[in-house]
Amino acid sequence: AQSVTQLDSQVPVFEEAPVELRCNYSSSVSVYLFWYVQYPNQGLQLLLKYLSGSTLVKGINGFEAEFNKSQTSFHLRKPSVHISDTAEYFCAVDMNTGFQKLVFGTGTRLLVSP
Amino acid sequence: SAVISQKPSRDICQRGTSLTIQCQVDSQVTMMFWYRQQPGQSLTLIATANQGSEATYESGFVIDKFPISRPNLTFSTLTVSNMSPEDSSIYLCSLATSVGSDTQYFGPGTRLTVL
Numbered sequence: 001a002q003s004v005t006q007l008d009s010q011v012p013v014f015e016e017a018p019v020e021l022r023c024n025y026s027s028s029v030s031v032y033l034f035w036y037v038q039y040p041n042q043g044l045q046l047l048l049k050y051l052s053g054s055t056l057v058k059g060i061n062g063f064e065a066e067f068n069k070s071q072t073s074f075h076l077r078k079p080s081v082h083i084s085d086t087a088e089y090f091c092a093v094d095m096n097t098g099f100q101k102l103v104f105g106t107g108t109r110l111l112v113s114p
Numbered sequence: 115s116a117v118i119s120q121k122p123s124r125d126i127c128q129r130g131t132s133l134t135i136q137c138q139v140d141s142q143v144t145m146m147f148w149y150r151q152q153p154g155q156s157l158t159l160i161a162t163a164n165q166g167s168e169a170t171y172e173s174g175f176v177i178d179k180f181p182i183s184r185p186n187l188t189f190s191t192l193t194v195s196n197m198s199p200e201d202s203s204i205y206l207c208s209l210a211t212s213v214g215s216d217t218q219y220f221g222p223g224t225r226l227t228v229l
Contacts, residue, residue, distance in 0.1 A: 043206060044157075044206070044208075044220040044222045046219065049217060083123050101159060101172075102157075102159065102218060106156045
């Protein structure tokens with residue numbers, strides 16, 4: 001079965017520091033990859049997505065992610081975080097079967113402190 | 115992207131009762147989905163709801179427990195039947211604007227607590 005692994009359940013970081021949230025997936029077929037953010041008491045918002053082409057994807061709020069096929073990873077990065085980036089971040093995979101079934105990771109809580 | 119609303123935003127229900135959650139979209143969309151997010155966990159797909167056909171349920175979810183309606187291209191409902199405390203979760207609807215669309219957009223969610 002396909003799976004998505006987010007190894008870090010929580011990542012504490014100081015404001016203006018860089019951050020990387022890790023995501024690995026298991027699949028032998030081509031995939032679509034997504035990062036969603038969930039702010040407290042809100043729904044999910046799409047941060048960025050990888051479908052094909054350039055492996056470095058830029059999203060909203062200064063986030064970017066790099067698709068690494070050999071390592072089956074799609075890590076999310078931001079060079080300088082803000083307090084407002086405190087949220088839950090979910091990595092998700094669509095196995096590109098045409099059925100649009102998203103498989104989500106368990107999420108990483110980013111805690112930004114002053 | 116489409117604007118998605120859900121009603122109610124939250125509810126507290128008694129064991130054994132049922133709750134119907136509504137998902138409204140401000141434009142016509144082909145595919146809608148229902149997810150469950152249990153406390154402290156990730157999202158799990160319950161079913162896919164396409165207008166004009168029966169909902170397709172994922173493993174572990176059944177129509178008797180989670181009946182879904184999709185009467186038109188802008189609206190869907192999910193009912194959580196005969197609730198137990200284990201059903202306490204956030205329920206989210208999402209949509210894809212067309213078959214083969216690469217991105218899903220999510221509603222704000224309904225936070226359900228079952229006592």
